[in-house]
Amino acid sequence: MKFNGTLIPLEKGQTLLDFLKAQNYDVTKIAVVLNDTIIPKATYNDVMLHDEDTLEIVRFVGGG
Amino acid sequence: MKITLNGKEIVITCETIFEIRKMHGHETDIIILNGFQIDHNCKISHGDILTLIPKGVMPKEDELESMMMARHTPTVHKKLKQGKVAIAGLGGLGSNIAVMLARIGVGHLLLVDFDSVEPSNLNRQNYTISHLGLPKTEALKKQINEINPFITIETQNVRVTEDNAAKLFSGYDIVCEAFDRAEAKSMLVNTLLSELPSVKIVAASGMAGYDTSNSICTSRVMNRLYVCGDLTNEAEIGKGLMAPRVLICAGHQANMVLRLLVGIKDV
Numbered sequence: 001m002k003f004n005g006t007l008i009p010l011e012k013g014q015t016l017l018d019f020l021k022a023q024n025y026d027v028t029k030i031a032v033v034l035n036d037t038i039i040p041k042a043t044y045n046d047v048m049l050h051d052e053d054t055l056e057i058v059r060f061v062g063g064g
Numbered sequence: 065m066k067i068t069l070n071g072k073e074i075v076i077t078c079e080t081i082f083e084i085r086k087m088h089g090h091e092t093d094i095i096i097l098n099g100f101q102i103d104h105n106c107k108i109s110h111g112d113i114l115t116l117i118p119k120g121v122m123p124k125e126d127e128l129e130s131m132m133m134a135r136h137t138p139t140v141h142k143k144l145k146q147g148k149v150a151i152a153g154l155g156g157l158g159s160n161i162a163v164m165l166a167r168i169g170v171g172h173l174l175l176v177d178f179d180s181v182e183p184s185n186l187n188r189q190n191y192t193i194s195h196l197g198l199p200k201t202e203a204l205k206k207q208i209n210e211i212n213p214f215i216t217i218e219t220q221n222v223r224v225t226e227d228n229a230a231k232l233f234s235g236y237d238i239v240c241e242a243f244d245r246a247e248a249k250s251m252l253v254n255t256l257l258s259e260l261p262s263v264k265i266v267a268a269s270g271m272a273g274y275d276t277s278n279s280i281c282t283s284r285v286m287n288r289l290y291v292c293g294d295l296t297n298e299a300e301i302g303k304g305l306m307a308p309r310v311l312i313c314a315g316h317q318a319n320m321v322l323r324l325l326v327g328i329k330d331v
Contacts, residue, residue, distance in 0.1 A: 029246040031253045031267075033286045038257035056285050060249040063272045063299035064157045064242050064310075 002054040016047040020057075031058045065110040071130030080105050081114065089116035096134040099141075113138060129214050136169050140326055147325040150174035150236040152224055152252055154200040156305055157268055158242030159190035159207075160314035161321070166208040168322060172216045173208070174236055175201050178223040188307040226251055230259035238324055240317050241267035244299070257288060266320045270294040271313035273303040280309065282316045282331040290331065292316035 001010040016039065020027060032039045033056040039047055049055070066075055069088060078084055082105040085093055093116040095102050108114065115134030117123075123131055133141060147170045151158045154177035162175060177200040181191045195203035201219035208217060220232055224243075229252060233239050239256055243249050249267060256263050270293035271280060279294040293313050299305050320331065 029250050031250060031257070031285070031289065033289065036286045038254065038286070038289070040258050041254060058253075058267075058269065058285055058289075058291050059295065060246040060253075060267075060269045061272075061293075061296065061298035062244060062246045063270070063297070063305050064153055064155050064244040064249075064268060 001049060001051055004056060010049055010051055014049050015045055016049060017044040019049055019055075020044065023057075025057065025059065029060045031060070032056075033058075065108075067108060067111065068113045070115055070127065071133070076108070079107055081108055084108065084114065085116055090118060093118050096131075099135060099137040101135070132212065132214065133169070141169055143326050144169045144322070145171040147238070147321075148172040148174075148236045149321055149325075150176065150233050150239045151242055152176050152233070152239055153242035153244065153248075154179075154189075154204050155185065155242065155244055156188040156307070156310040157271075157314045157317065158240065159200070159204055160188075160311055161240050161242060161318045162204055162208060163190050163211060164315070164318040165321060166212045166215055168318075169212065170215065170321075170325065172218075174218045174220065174233070175204055176220045176222065176224060176232060177201055178221060188305055188310045224248070224252060226255050229255045233263065234260055236263065238264045238266060238321055240321065241265055242314075242317070246298075253289065262288075264288045264290075264324055266290045266292065266317045266324075268293045268313050268317055270297045271309045272297045272299040272305050274306055274309065277309065277312055280312050280316060282320050284329075284331050287329070290320050292320065 001008055035054055066073055081095055096115040098113050115131055117131050149165055149170055151162050154175055162173060180197055180199050181195045181203050185191055191203050199221050201221045205217050205219055233256060241249055241252050253265055253267055256265055269291055275297055282290055282292045284290050
């Protein structure tokens, strides 16, 4: 799977939420774009990841 | 031939800029030819837009607009004048983005914030001591009126939530995310991209401290989401928000808005 511009190996049968937890993301501070579509937070656990996916995760940090 | 002089079409018989200045103005007047200030003489062509600005004189209001427009790049100005841009959060990023967009002549701005101006804001936000205690929406509107009174400004003195965001920002082509808290940034970006199918967002993440300027950049996450910043430098104890990097980031956001308004999608 392509993740933030780099190809990475993907464990089979992983949901988006599994992946976010494994990567230590705080779901309250991110935006997830899968194949050029924004994924609503409420559906993170319903989305399965696939090898051909392109996943972009923006992590927001405080300050403005 | 016909040219536009100080906002009015006229027919001229002379051939050079200096001849026109001698006839219609004073020799110390600043010359703006087609959006660019020049100090040398040159030939004038049919259709040119020429503005002569007297130095040290307060112009009348109708003259002021044509003088200001003279400095906008003519082909770009029309597109910017039609632009509708909303700014969510009027702190270090938002107040400075709003002022930049006003200076380039973006025709319609929506300013959204629930807070008022405090002394601790003056280190980086586009306010002055005279604004202390005013709602930021009102203070910034005043500030912009002193810079470019020829644009339309709407204000909303409310806290943006998941429930009111779509309603607040619908009707705006581009929204600048300029909040302070990471959770609020995430909430706005997620809510608007999900609920407003055509909105484009220019967001920010990471601009605290005094790390190198060159790590702040603009990236395109998807066709409707751009993020400016270094993505890592969080405001925290011992690493405050300081004007230079906050304004660099605000400049990235304002320039991306400008590029989108003229039809460029690349960062």
